[in-house]
Amino acid sequence: MHRSRSLHNLGGPSSFPVATIVTIAALVLSLGSPAPAQTGNEVLCNQDIAKAVLALQRAYATDLGRCLRLGNFQECPDPALEVGIQRGESRLSNKLKPGSHCDSAVNVDGVALSRFGPITCPAAWNQCDVSVGSIDTLSDLDDCLRCMNYGIAVHYRRLLDLGRTGSLTPDDRKCLRATVLATGKAFLKSFKEVVKCARGGVKPFACPADDSTGSRFAKALEAIQKKVARCRNEAGVRGEISRNLHKVTRRPILSAADYAGELQTVSRCMACQLANVTFGQDQDCPGFSGMLRCDDGKLAAPGSAFVANEGDGTVTFLTAEE
Structure with a gap:
């Protein structure tokens, strides 16, 4: 109702061709929300x-x-x-x-x-x-x-x-x-x-x-x-x-x-x-x-290694703390 009264006060709906109204509506939709003002x-x-x-x-x-x-x-x-x-x-x-x-x-x-x-x-x-x-x-x-x-x-x-x-x-x-x-x-x-x-x-x-x-x-x-x-x-x-x-x-x-x-x-x-x-x-x-680790800035986790023990077929694991 409010929108109809506004159009009437400006000369009535007949003074705005349907094509014009559709064009304006499409323009508003295409613009979307305004960008925040830069200060x-x-x-x-x-x-x-x-x-x-x-x-x-x-x-x-x-x-x-x-x-x-x-x-x-x-x-x-x-x-x-x-x-x-x-x-x-x-x-x-x-x-x-x-x-x-x-x-x-x-x-x-x-x-x-x-x-x-x-x-x-x-x-x-x-x-x-x-x-x-x-x-x-x-x-x-x-x-x-x-x-x-x-x-x-x-x-x-x-x-x-x-x-x-x-x-x-x-x-x-x-x-x-x-x-x-x-x-x-x-x-x-x-x-x-x-x-x-x-x-x-x-x-x-x-x-x-x-x-x-x-x-x-x-x-x-x-x-x-x-x-x-x-x-x-x-x-x-x-x-x-x-x-x-x-x-x-x-x-x-x-x-x-x-x-x-x-x-x-x-x-x-x-x-x-x-x-x-x-x-x-x-x-x-x-x-x-060209540096693979130049990414997220997270430090690599401590690694570990192992060595074969001669003569018995076993291995010993070494961690970063060792």
Whole structure:
């Protein structure tokens, strides 16, 4: 009845041809529910988070560089204890506290929390899916972002496997520091480009890690090769690496080319994961990096092995604890 009176007051049903009414109805149906309005605070919140994450990862890189310079990889302290990293985490937390752009976006503008970062906290090689899990508040998002960034930074060190490098010569130390720092610099350059791509935007983002020819990331990956080309082996031959460096990373290294390729793979994995977790994207990181375990960030379960006991036909099982 209400609809009939409205039409009558506007000139009656006869002033609206049936075809016109049908067309309008179809248009309304095709448009569906309107998209949520984008707010300035939503844009600024995403930018604030991205910049803080970039600064925090730079702090992790600086800390690793300090350990590389001193050569004490196995004794290198937990990065969570370093003052520079704690400051970086505080800056990230400040971007989510009351009075921040993120706080205004969520609690004043009514923007859904799912519009920032991941919807639920992923494992990120630090069991963040267990320690944080669902993200229901800005405080949860803060906990998740700090947990993920720690997990990514520590996993980067784990992939480098620096604890098994043994006794290093001065040439080894020089090579290792230059190549590992170039690897970290490469994935940070990639993330910086992702941040630029996302600037001024909101979810869903389409800013994956990009190593296409001519990209800044591609050039940074090439720089890793150049650093490796300056290394020297035990005999002092330039462009080769010593047997000590064959033990670096978790995959077989038989030559300088293998070493450069593996460092590039590690850098691609880190670049892809950092872009995904920060901007809630789903780029195929195993496919992009060529590293099978560059996926959900879950640590592999402890393995086991067995050996045959000579003479009696039995076997002994060895677990990770043994």
